[in-house]
Amino acid sequence: MTEPPNSAPAAAREVYARRLANARQEIHRLHASQLRMVWLRTTLFLLGLVSLVLGYAGDTLQVVFLTVGWIAVAAFFAAIVRHEALRLAVLGHQSDAALMQHLLGRLDRRWKDVPAQALLREYDELAYADDLDIGGQASLLSLLSLAVTHPGKATLQGWIATPTSWPEVRRRQKACLLYTSDAADDEYNV
Numbered sequence: 001m002t003e004p005p006n007s008a009p010a011a012a013r014e015v016y017a018r019r020l021a022n023a024r025q026e027i028h029r030l031h032a033s034q035l036r037m038v039w040l041r042t043t044l045f046l047l048g049l050v051s052l053v054l055g056y057a058g059d060t061l062q063v064v065f066l067t068v069g070w071i072a073v074a075a076f077f078a079a080i081v082r083h084e085a086l087r088l089a090v091l092g093h094q095s096d097a098a099l100m101q102h103l104l105g106r107l108d109r110r111w112k113d114v115p116a117q118a119l120l121r122e123y124d125e126l127a128y129a130d131d132l133d134i135g136g137q138a139s140l141l142s143l144l145s146l147a148v149t150h151p152g153k154a155t156l157q158g159w160i161a162t163p164t165s166w167p168e169v170r171r172r173q174k175a176c177l178l179y180t181s182d183a184a185d186d187e188y189n190v
Contacts, residue, residue, distance in 0.1 A: 013107055020100035026093045030086055037083045044079055048072030099146075106143060117141035120150075123157045134160060 051069030055062050105113025119126070119135035126134060133139045140160070147153045159172075 009107055013104065016100045016103045016107065020097055020104065023093045023097035023100060027090055027097065030090045030093065034083065034086050034090070037079060037086060041076060041079045041083060044072050044076040048076055102146075109138075111138040111142065114138075114142045117145050117153075120153055120157055122154070123161050126161055 048069050051065045055065030116137040
């Protein structure tokens with residue numbers, strides 16, 4: 001059984017809030033892992049440095065120090081690779097958290113949390129752009145657009161600027177529903 005259209009914002013809010021909390025929790029967990037990695041890298045670097053200096057400079061236990069030193073150097077480089085993977089994971093979760101904050105702000109009409117969307121140059125002269133607040137802060141584009149690339153922005157703004165047939169509107173709605181959920185074709189009728 002499908003939910004009535006009025007419950008969609010509440011369901012979306014719940015999903016966005018849960019995803020935001022998950023992203024923040026992962027960021028916190030990954031920051032703790034990064035801190036441990038800093039200490040591990042520092043320890044491995046110092047162990048490798050001291051062991052190699054003692055191995056190459058000393059006469060006693062030279063083989064032991066050189067072996068420990070080169071193992072520590074190899075482990076240090078492996079730790080660098082792991083640390084970079086953690087850094088990239090943090091960036092991904094920070095991006096997810098920013099998107100969820102954006103979506104929650106958009107859903108609740110908290111415009112300070114929604115970035116302004118400017119009209120592209122080719123659509124700047126639309127006769128109704130100022131009357132309908134198509135671009136700028138708290139605008140139609142701020143409400144609708146998640147596009148970050150020029151082609152994505154141009155497509156959306158072209159759709160707003162050009163009249164469209166009803167079958168094309170239904171095709172776009174269907175494509176949007178298929179992309180965003182497993183909803184049935186006629187779940188939301190306009």
